[in-house]
Amino acid sequence: MTVGNRPIALRGAAEQRAAELRAELRHHDHRYYVLDTPEVSDAHYDALMRELAALEEEFPELRTPDSPTQRVAGMPATTFAPVTHRRPMLSLANVFDDGELSEFDERVRKLTGEAQVTYVCEPKMDGLAVELVYEKGRFVQGSTRGNGVVGEDVTANLRTIRSVPLTLEGAGLPQLLEVRGEVFLRTEDFKRLNARQEEAGDQPYVNPRNAAAGALRQKDPAVTAARPLSISFYEVGEVDGRAFATHWEKLAFLRELGLPVNPRNRRVEGLQGVHDAYAALLEDRHGLPYEVDGLVVKVDSEDLRLRMGAVSKAPRWAVAYKFPAEEAETQVEDIRVYVGRTGALTPVASLRPTKVGGVVVSRATLHNQDELKRKGVRIGDWVFIRRAGDVIPEVVAVIPSRRTGEEREFVFPTTCPECGAPTAREEEGAVIRCTNEVDCPAQMHQQLLHFASRNAMDVEGLGEELAGQLLRARLVRTPADLYRLSREQLVALERMGEKSADNLLQAIERSKHVTLRRFLYALGIRQVGEATARTLAGSFRDVRALADADVERLTQVKDVGPLVARSIHHYFQVPTNRALVEALLAAGVAPTPPEEVSGGALAGKTVVLTGELSAMSREEAKAEIERRGGKVSGSVSRKTDLVVAGEAAGSKLKKAQELGVKVLDEQGLLALLQGG
DNA sequence: TGTCCTCGAGTTCC
DNA sequence: CTCGAGGACA
Numbered sequence: 001m002t003v004g005n006r007p008i009a010l011r012g013a014a015e016q017r018a019a020e021l022r023a024e025l026r027h028h029d030h031r032y033y034v035l036d037t038p039e040v041s042d043a044h045y046d047a048l049m050r051e052l053a054a055l056e057e058e059f060p061e062l063r064t065p066d067s068p069t070q071r072v073a074g075m076p077a078t079t080f081a082p083v084t085h086r087r088p089m090l091s092l093a094n095v096f097d098d099g100e101l102s103e104f105d106e107r108v109r110k111l112t113g114e115a116q117v118t119y120v121c122e123p124k125m126d127g128l129a130v131e132l133v134y135e136k137g138r139f140v141q142g143s144t145r146g147n148g149v150v151g152e153d154v155t156a157n158l159r160t161i162r163s164v165p166l167t168l169e170g171a172g173l174p175q176l177l178e179v180r181g182e183v184f185l186r187t188e189d190f191k192r193l194n195a196r197q198e199e200a201g202d203q204p205y206v207n208p209r210n211a212a213a214g215a216l217r218q219k220d221p222a223v224t225a226a227r228p229l230s231i232s233f234y235e236v237g238e239v240d241g242r243a244f245a246t247h248w249e250k251l252a253f254l255r256e257l258g259l260p261v262n263p264r265n266r267r268v269e270g271l272q273g274v275h276d277a278y279a280a281l282l283e284d285r286h287g288l289p290y291e292v293d294g295l296v297v298k299v300d301s302e303d304l305r306l307r308m309g310a311v312s313k314a315p316r317w318a319v320a321y322k323f324p325a326e327e328a329e330t331q332v333e334d335i336r337v338y339v340g341r342t343g344a345l346t347p348v349a350s351l352r353p354t355k356v357g358g359v360v361v362s363r364a365t366l367h368n369q370d371e372l373k374r375k376g377v378r379i380g381d382w383v384f385i386r387r388a389g390d391v392i393p394e395v396v397a398v399i400p401s402r403r404t405g406e407e408r409e410f411v412f413p414t415t416c417p418e419c420g421a422p423t424a425r426e427e428e429g430a431v432i433r434c435t436n437e438v439d440c441p442a443q444m445h446q447q448l449l450h451f452a453s454r455n456a457m458d459v460e461g462l463g464e465e466l467a468g469q470l471l472r473a474r475l476v477r478t479p480a481d482l483y484r485l486s487r488e489q490l491v492a493l494e495r496m497g498e499k500s501a502d503n504l505l506q507a508i509e510r511s512k513h514v515t516l517r518r519f520l521y522a523l524g525i526r527q528v529g530e531a532t533a534r535t536l537a538g539s540f541r542d543v544r545a546l547a548d549a550d551v552e553r554l555t556q557v558k559d560v561g562p563l564v565a566r567s568i569h570h571y572f573q574v575p576t577n578r579a580l581v582e583a584l585l586a587a588g589v590a591p592t593p594p595e596e597v598s599g600g601a602l603a604g605k606t607v608v609l610t611g612e613l614s615a616m617s618r619e620e621a622k623a624e625i626e627r628r629g630g631k632v633s634g635s636v637s638r639k640t641d642l643v644v645a646g647e648a649a650g651s652k653l654k655k656a657q658e659l660g661v662k663v664l665d666e667q668g669l670l671a672l673l674q675g676g
Numbered sequence: 677t678g679t680c681c682t683c684g685a686g687t688t689c690c
Numbered sequence: 691c692t693c694g695a696g697g698a699c700a
Contacts (some may be wrong), residue, residue, distance in 0.1 A: 042696095340686065348687090367693090377687055390692065392688050430694080431685095527696085529684045559682085561697050637681055 004044050004663060018062045021052040025068040039270070039401045041139035041384060045327035048095065071170065079219060083143035085131060086178065086238045090148060090310060092296065102295070104319045105271040111316065112304045116270040119245045121277035122234055122412070124263050124294040124320055126209045127184030128216060132158065136179040137168040144216065148313070157216050160185075160225035168257045178237030179259060185212045206384055206396055207327065216345050230290070233259045246300045264288075267300060276322055277620075285323065287654075294322035301552050322606050327386045327397060328361075330354040334378055335366065335410045339418050339442035341450050342526055343434040347372050347410070349383075349395055357387040364393045368430045369412050374562040380407035419441055436574055439517035444478075445471055447524050451479040455530060455619075456522035457511040459542045461504045478580050479522070482508050483587035512589050519591035523581070527567040533595075541593035543581055547572040601672065602630030606639060610653055611646030613666050624673050636661060644669045 028045055049068065056063040087653055095101050108117050108210045119194035124643070129145040140665050143151040143157035155188070158164055161183070168177075185193065188209040193215075197204045205211035215227035233254045244250045248267050255261045264284075266277050278295050285292055296619070299305050310315040314551040347366040354361055364385060366372045377383060377395060382402040387393040412432065415422055421436035433480040448467045451460035459482070470476040475489055485508065490501035513523075521533035528536070540546040554565035571577050607630050611616055616624070621644070622632045638654045643663045656663050664672065 034682080089689065338687095342685075344686075346686070363688070367686085387688090392686095527684070531683055559697065563696060633682070635682070638683070 001222070011059060014059050015062055015534055016058075018052060018055050018067075020053070021048055022068060024048060039399045040328055041325065041327040041538070043327065044329060046322075053441075060387045070662060080144075080145075080154060082150050083141065083153045084150050085143070085148070087127060088148050089131060089145045089151070089180065090314050091129075092318055093314045094294075094320045094322050095573055096322055101274065101297075101319070101321055102271060102279075105274070108299060108304075108308070109316065111308050112299075114304065117304070118246075118300040119268055119270075120251070120298045120300050121266045121268055121274060121281075122296045122298070123288070123292045124296045125182045125184045125232055125262070126207070126291040126293045126323075127182040127212050128209070129180065130154070130158065130183050130216075131178055131180050132164065134168055134174075134179070136175060137170075137173040137177075139164065139166050152217075154216055156221040157218060157224040157229075160221050161231050162228045163231055165258050166565065168259075170257060170288045170518055174240040174242050175240060175259075176240045178239065179233050179254060179425075180235040180237055181231050181233035181259075183212055183216055183229050184208065185227070186230055187291060189230075193227055200619065202497055204397075206385075230253065231260060232262045234265075234296070236262070238639055244302055246302060247298055247305075250301055274321070282323060287651075292323070294320050296320050324358050326357045327384060327396070328354045328356040329382055329384055330361075330377055332377060332383055332395075335372075335377070337413060337417050339416060339434055339440065339446075341446035341524055342445060343416075343440065343443050344431045345413070345416070345423060345434065349377065350383065350565070351383075354385065355430070359387070361385060361387060361393045364395050369425075369432055370430050372410065372412075378403075378407035378409050380404075394519075405437050415444075416440060437574060439477075441471065448476065448479060450521045450524050452482075452511075455669075456518055457514055458507075458518070460507040461500070461512050462507070466496075466504075466639060469496075478576075478583070480580055480583035480587055483512075483584070483589070512587075514589065514591055516543070516591040516593045519584075519589070520546070523577075525568055525571045525572070527564045528556075530596070532559060532564065538594055543585070543591060547578065547581060601675070602628040602642075605630045605641040606633050607631065607642045607644060608633055608636050608640050608652060608656070609644050609646070613644075613646040613669075615666060615670060621669065628673070 001596055018482050025045070026047055028040055028048075052068065056067065062651050077111050093104075093319065094541075095104055102246065105117070131143050131145070131151070132139060133141040139159070140155075140157045141153065142164075143153055145151050158168065172361075187208060190205070191212055195203040205214060211227060215229055216225050218224045218227075234251070235242055236250050236254070244253070250263050251265060264281070266273075268274055274295075274297050282291065282512055290370055297319050299308070304319040305315070310316055330353045332349045333352055336348050336350060338346045338348055340346060346368065348398040349364050351362050351364060366375070366377060370508050375395060376398055378398075382399045384396040384399065385393055386396050413423060416434035416436060419434065419440035419442070421434055421440060423432050425432045434443065436443070445467055448471065449462075449464065451457055452462040452467070457479075462482075467476075470482075470485075470493075473493060475485060475490075475584070478484060485505065487498075487501050487505060490496055490504060491498055515537070517530075517534045517537035520528065520536055521530050535558055536546060540549065549569070551562070551565045551569045553566055555558055557565075560568075572581075577647060607625050609621055609632060613621055625632050636652050636659065638661075640656070640661050643652065643661050644655075644666065645653045645663055645668050653663065655661075
């Protein structure tokens with residue numbers, strides 16, 4: 001027996017799945033709209049909705065009037081007065097890739113009979129849609145979208161938004177004007193708000209949109225006022241005595257009235273124009289001061305819009321082209337502890353591999369014990385993860401409602417997982433360390449890698465894998481042993497040919513000629529990074545002199561305070577460290593003190609490099625600047641004399657412009673280096 | 677004493 | 691890149 005041409009069993013399964021999906025979607029709607037505490041990401045919600053829509057497409061008899069697919073979204077809360085929109089506030093259909101966008105464009109052209117359509121592209125700000133009503137130019141009522149037909153009266157809260165004009169100016173104001181826009185939190189304001197939440201001991205918000213939703217739904221407008229919401233307008237609803245031929249005209253009208261309109265809106269021609277706008281926005285996405293989750297594409301001509309109309313919940317003439325999700329949820333399969341160069345124990349979550357922000361993420365750091373405790377992550381937990389731009393993936397929050405009771409609390413080890421030595425927490429410090437200063441294999445491994453790294457001794461070819469092999473084969477215990485390696489010993493290692501062995505030996509040999517600053521940095525003394533190593537090299541000019549210096553003498557060095565001084569002094573008090581230095585010197589490592597530079601072209605200047613340089617690497621540029629007496633620093637401040645901005649320079653360039661610091665491009669730098 | 681500026685350290689993926 | 695904290699300086 002079949003229904004239509006499908007076996008009944010299949011239909012039965014579909015029916016059951018549809019019921020499950022509906023129940024789940026309703027649950028999430030409640031969490032999201034009523035409780036303001038969503039427990040799944042938008043991407044997850046979208047996926048459920050799409051699955052349900054697909055099922056209903058295939059089995060139309062399953063499409064019930066109360067299905068979540070049949071209404072816009074959400075439900076009115078009980079705490080605010082209901083407002084019925086004069087015209088329903090529709091939501092937008094989503095597309096997720098080029099193919100789906102092309103289908104949209106094709107549909108538009110077919111329905112309108114046009115060969116090419118003009119579109120308006122607007123950044124889709126991640127916030128909440130609202131409608132504001134102006135009567136004779138006075139702001140009289142504001143409401144949320146709600147379910148699209150009935151929303152909530154949030155007039156008092158909207159009044160607290162500084163960029164919402166309470167009265168409109170200008171000649172020929174309409175008697176009645178409805179405007180629609182998005183309420184959102186700027187990224188900066190979001191961070192500040194969350195910092196305050198945490199200080200007050202409250203749960204931080206997962207993202208700016210939820211924070212904005214929370215702020216808008218405050219019963220006390222004073223609380224809303226303390227949360228600096230922003231607004232951007234993009235549509236006109238009901239309006240008296242004013243007709244618009246295009247959407248672009250409408251946006252201009254809004255702007256003339258003094259209503260904020262996004263300056264990134266673009267009017268483009270055809271599909272290609274939309275593609276370009278999308279690519280450009282995606283590129284700038286993280287430079288914008290607010291979160292954007294896609295591009296809204298609207299047919300510009302009002303006439304064409306009328307001819308196209310709307311389907312049940314969304315207009316046919318517009319679509320939201322979504323960016324790849326930067327948030328996802330996944331399960332914590334395990335929590336492991338890694339031991340770093342300084343012995344710091346770092347808990348890392350092993351995640352079920354999940355695609356987020358375009359890449360598959362399988363690990364995320366939990367930083368330290370405090371962080372772990374604050375987030376309350378347990379093994380087996382479902383968590384929100386987020387990866388914005390090039391930023392390292394992070395666990396944002398646990399999703400408590402997905403707990404089954406099977407989750408295990410993670411117990412921070414009291415002994416080092418690598419060497420078994422007891423672990424200890426430093427006074428006032430957040431990190432827990434392995435107390436074995438001498439022969440913890442993990443620390444030895446990391447120290448060896450650090451010693452050989454590019455900015456230290458620069459032993460090319462000595463990476464993660466090889467360092468491990470050398471240690472395991474007991475060919476190397478300290479960095480000094482590198483200088484005793486023979487060709488025979490190396491060739492005996494797995495995956496090590498004669499050519500590779502020779503290359504490595506050469507690299508090791510080359511590293512004997514090293515500057516004192518690199519040498520000091522390579523030792524891995526705690527609190528001594530590249531910058532401190534440089535000042536120490538200039539001040540002492542000899543390792544043994546540094547090793548013999550007492551705390552008082554060390555403190556006299558610029559940028560060295562009591563803590564750094566004690567750390568250096570302590571390092572040379574440990575006999576094995578002292579022995580290491582002597583062994584290195586005996587092996588032929590000959591650190592050279594820096595040349596005295598005086599009166600170079602950049603003497604005494606602080607320079608910051610940002611962006612991508614093409615003619616030289618960052619390291620080369622740094623060396624050239626230093627040779628002329630300049631100092632290269634990592635962050636821009638008022639004390640910075642010059643910022644060199646290469647290709648695709650980001651936040652540092654912006655900061656330089658804000659502070660009025662002199663900026664040069666790469667050409668400018670080259671000219672300066674040559675001239676000097 | 678408080679504020680600003682830097683530096684060190686840790687980290688993920690390709 | 692970000693966080694936290696050391697160090698300089700007013």
